[in-house]
Amino acid sequence: MSTTQLLFWFLSILAIVGAIGAVGSKNPLYGVLWLIVVFFAISGHYVLMNAQFLAIVNIIVYAGAIMVLFTFVIMFIDLNEHPAIPKNMYLKAAGIIAGLSLMIVLVSALSRAGNSHTILRFDTGVGLIKYLGRTLFNDYVVPFELSSVLFLSAMIGAVIIGKKESGETVAKI
Amino acid sequence: MLEIKWYIVLAVTLFCIGVIGALTRRNSIIVFLCIELMLNSVNLLLVAFSKMHMTDMHAGGALSALNAQIFVFFIMIVAAAEVSVGLAIIVLMYRNTKSIDINFLNRLKN
Numbered sequence: 605m606s607t608t609q610l611l612f613w614f615l616s617i618l619a620i621v622g623a624i625g626a627v628g629s630k631n632p633l634y635g636v637l638w639l640i641v642v643f644f645a646i647s648g649h650y651v652l653m654n655a656q657f658l659a660i661v662n663i664i665v666y667a668g669a670i671m672v673l674f675t676f677v678i679m680f681i682d683l684n685e686h687p688a689i690p691k692n693m694y695l696k697a698a699g700i701i702a703g704l705s706l707m708i709v710l711v712s713a714l715s716r717a718g719n720s721h722t723i724l725r726f727d728t729g730v731g732l733i734k735y736l737g738r739t740l741f742n743d744y745v746v747p748f749e750l751s752s753v754l755f756l757s758a759m760i761g762a763v764i765i766g767k768k769e770s771g772e773t774v775a776k777i
Numbered sequence: 778m779l780e781i782k783w784y785i786v787l788a789v790t791l792f793c794i795g796v797i798g799a800l801t802r803r804n805s806i807i808v809f810l811c812i813e814l815m816l817n818s819v820n821l822l823l824v825a826f827s828k829m830h831m832t833d834m835h836a837g838g839a840l841s842a843l844n845a846q847i848f849v850f851f852i853m854i855v856a857a858a859e860v861s862v863g864l865a866i867i868v869l870m871y872r873n874t875k876s877i878d879i880n881f882l883n884r885l886k887n
Contacts, residue, residue: 627798699800707793
């Protein structure tokens with residue numbers, strides 16, 4: 605087994621364990637920490653596939669910005685209140701069965717596709733910042749600029765949604 | 778070297794773990810985390826597919842590979858914008874119902 609394969613299996617097991625931990629954790633804060641593990645494993649996959657730019661962006665945007673945002677929101681929220689709603693075990697079992705069936709269908713359908721044995725070429729240098737930046741600022745300038753408008757509108761929307769209106773009283777439950 | 782099917786299996790596994798979490802958990806923050814997990818598994822699969830059909834940097838397949846990775850980059854941009862709005866909605870929901878349980882969302886009807 606070559607080093608690439610060993611790294612692939614290590615990162616895959618790390619990602620799947622982290623994903624199960626994120627889904628199964630009681631405390632959302634631990635879920636966020638597990639998800640950071642998953643994001644680092646996925647960034648390792650990107651490096652392994654020679655997509656260095658996306659690996660760096662994944663770490664900066666996901667493991668950095670988005671997860672910090674999640675932690676802030678979790679700190680806003682008092683997690684100690686446990687609402688007294690009985691858990692519906694049938695719904696939970698139905699969800700797990702549905703997800704596993706989806707996985708079986710997708711794996712069996714996709715892995716029997718004609719070219720599923722294509723061997724990936726990792727040594728091509730496509731993921732380097734040099735080539736990706738050239739493509740981004742030559743062919744995709746307009747979407748790049750539009751994404752700044754998207755960010756502005758998302759920011760204004762988040763501020764307007766999260767703003768406490770004057771004279772608003774907190775609803776009593 | 779690695780075949781594409783292992784990446785398919787890995788991405789589908791991560792996606793289905795996210796689906797199971799979004800279907801079974803009731804904490805809205807964890808449901809949102811599961812959605813992020815699904816987005817990331819799709820990104821992983823896109824990057825893996827971008828490495829499928831090419832021989833070297835200056836051949837024809839490299840151009841579509843570059844476009845695929847730019848596409849992943851834009852998916853990340855949209856996900857970042859989506860997270861900010863979604864978390865604002867969760868904070869608003871907590872302020873109105875004093876809970877982040879998604880079962881309390883049926884109170885929006887009244």
